[in-house]
Every structure is written in structure tokens, then in C-alpha cells.
Amino acid sequence: MAPSPLLTPFTLADDLKLKNRMVLSPMTRGRTGDMQRPDKMTAQYYVQRASAGLMITEGTLISPVANGWVGAPEIYSKSATIAWKEVTDAVHAAGGLIFCQLWHCGRASHSSFHTKEGKAVAPSAIAIDEPTIHSPIGKVPHEVPAPMTVDQIKETVADFERAAANAKAAGFDGVEIHGANGYLIDSFLQTKTNKRTDEYGGESLENRFRFLKEVTEAVLKVWPASRVGVRLSPNGVYNDQVCLRGGGRGRGCSWGWAPCGGCSACIRKLPHFCST
Numbered sequence: 001m002a003p004s005p006l007l008t009p010f011t012l013a014d015d016l017k018l019k020n021r022m023v024l025s026p027m028t029r030g031r032t033g034d035m036q037r038p039d040k041m042t043a044q045y046y047v048q049r050a051s052a053g054l055m056i057t058e059g060t061l062i063s064p065v066a067n068g069w070v071g072a073p074e075i076y077s078k079s080a081t082i083a084w085k086e087v088t089d090a091v092h093a094a095g096g097l098i099f100c101q102l103w104h105c106g107r108a109s110h111s112s113f114h115t116k117e118g119k120a121v122a123p124s125a126i127a128i129d130e131p132t133i134h135s136p137i138g139k140v141p142h143e144v145p146a147p148m149t150v151d152q153i154k155e156t157v158a159d160f161e162r163a164a165a166n167a168k169a170a171g172f173d174g175v176e177i178h179g180a181n182g183y184l185i186d187s188f189l190q191t192k193t194n195k196r197t198d199e200y201g202g203e204s205l206e207n208r209f210r211f212l213k214e215v216t217e218a219v220l221k222v223w224p225a226s227r228v229g230v231r232l233s234p235n236g237v238y239n240d241q242v243c244l245r246g247g248g249r250g251r252g253c254s255w256g257w258a259p260c261g262g263c264s265a266c267i268r269k270l271p272h273f274c275s276t
């Protein structure tokens with residue numbers, strides 16, 4: 001009997017051949033504790049899943065102010081980078097491939113996550129319109145984030161580049177830029193959360209895209225394009241974002257449990273990215 005197509009090899013790029021077509025979605029585990037370092041249990045978790053063709057890690061924070069999830073790991077410090085190397089070594093020994101998802105939570109955060117840096121940052125001073133956020137001090141109301149200065153935007157681009165370099169030093173096979181689910185990059189892309197009047201915002205799509213473009217270019221200084229992914233969720237409603245399509249639970253382009261999330265017209269034109 002012919003093997004299931006799912007189990008046949010797939011060439012993602014000339015230098016990236018997957019042993020099968022299953023890819024582990026990035027999934028926040030919230031298991032690293034206050035230290036935010038991956039540990040033996042993290043390695044065990046990914047080794048248990050290393051028979052997939054490729055794994056994307058849980059969202060991994062690129063800077064202290066990027067943090068907005070209790071127990072999420074980071075990849076900005078030297079010690080976390082060293083700790084991740086133990087995970088990638090274990091995954092490679094098990095025959096797996098693993099990308100690191102680079103994450104900045106943006107306004108989906110709270111000052112109690114980063115008391116030194118203070119408020120969460122975002123393109124504009126617009127709070128998430130939901131009752132509470134789970135923070136290190138318990139469930140608290142969302143705060144109005146601080147709108148980023150252009151200098152802060154440039155520093156954040158540099159943070160993504162440093163995190164990408166750390167991911168390389170940690171032995172990852174590539175990185176995925178988290179541009180989805182209402183976090184920082186997504187909130188630049190979406191009109192609901194980006195009311196800036198400078199070159200990073202407003203009605204102009206080019207302006208709202210500029211931050212993601214600069215982040216991607218910075219990451220591409222470290223990794224070849226074949227090793228860089230960008231995650232988008234144009235119809236995701238998570239973190240108080242807007243569904244472009246309205247109605248009906250969709251597949252493939254958003255969180256599984258989001259009340260809507262079908263493919264938007266533009267994504268429909270990209271058959272590789274859409275299953276509906």
C-alpha cells in the first residue's frame with residue numbers, strides 16, 4: 001500500500017528537506033516559570049514531537065518589554081540562549097527540525113510583566129477591549145499601552161535581529177516571526193489598533209506594513225530567506241482584533257476556537273496558505 005501523502009518527504013527549500021508533511025504549530029506552553037528559560041521538560045516536550053517534519057516552538061520573547069504571557073520563554077539573554085541549545089541538540093539527536101517563533105506581545109501585556117520598563121507598548125494608545133489579562137499578579141484589567149516612539153520602533157527591530165542571532169547560536173534550524181493574533185506586529189498591520197500619523201501607520205497599507213518589513217529585513221541579515229517564516233492572521237479575532245469576513249467559524253487562518261476566521265478574499269488567492 002502506498003504511504004499516506006502526509007508521511008512523504010517535502011522539500012520546503014533546497015536546503016530544508018522535511019521527512020514528512022506534518023508541522024507542529026507554535027503553541028505557548030507557559031511552563032518556564034519566572035526564569036523564562038527552557039529546561040529538561042521543554043526538551044522532552046519537543047523530543048516527543050520530533051517525528052514531525054518540522055516544529056515551530058512556542059512564542060519566544062525577544063526582549064523584556066515583549067513579555068505578556070506568564071511562563072513564556074525568552075531568547076534575548078545569553079543564559080536562555082544556552083538553555084535553548086540543549087533543547088535543539090536533543091531535537092536534532094532525535095532526528096527533528098525546529099524553528100524558533102520570535103514573539104513580542106505588544107499591548108497584550110501589562111506593566112507587572114516588566115516593572116522596570118513600565119507600560120506595555122503598541123503602535124497607538126488603545127487598550128484591548130476585554131475584561132482582564134492574566135498577569136504575574138493575577139487577573140487584572142487591561143492597561144492603555146504606551147504608543148511607541150520611532151526610536152522605540154527601531155530598538156524593537158534591533159531586538160528582533162538580536163533574538164534571531166541568538167536563535168542561530170542556540171542551534172535552531174530557522175525562525176518564524178510572530179506577526180499574528182493581535183500581538184505587536186499584527187497591531188501595526190491592523191487599522192483598528194494602528195492610528196499613527198507617521199510613516200508607521202494610518203490608512204496607508206505600506207505604512208502599517210513598514211514595521212514588519214523592517215523586522216523581516218533585520219532577521220534576514222542573520223538567516224537566509226529559506227529559514228525565515230512570517231506568521232499572519234488577517235482574520236483572527238484573538239486579542240480584540242477585527243475579522244475581515246464576518247460570520248462562520250473558519251479553518252486554517254486563525255485560532256481554532258475563534259468565532260470567525262474564514263479566509264479573506266486576498267488570502268483565498270494564495271492556495272498554499274488556505275484550506276477553505
Ligand SMILES: Cc1cc2nc3c(=O)[nH]c(=O)nc-3n(C[C@H](O)[C@H](O)[C@H](O)COP(=O)(O)O)c2cc1C
Pocket residue numbers: 025026027028029057058059101178180181231252254255256257
Ligand atoms: C494552547 C495554544 C497555544 C498557542 N500558542 C501559540 C503561539 O505561541 N504562537 C502562535 O502563533 N500560535 C499559537 N497558537 C495557535 C496555534 O498555533 C494554531 O494556529 C491554532 O491552535 C489553530 O490550529 P488548530 O485549528 O489546529 O487548533 C496556540 C494555540 C493553542 C491551542
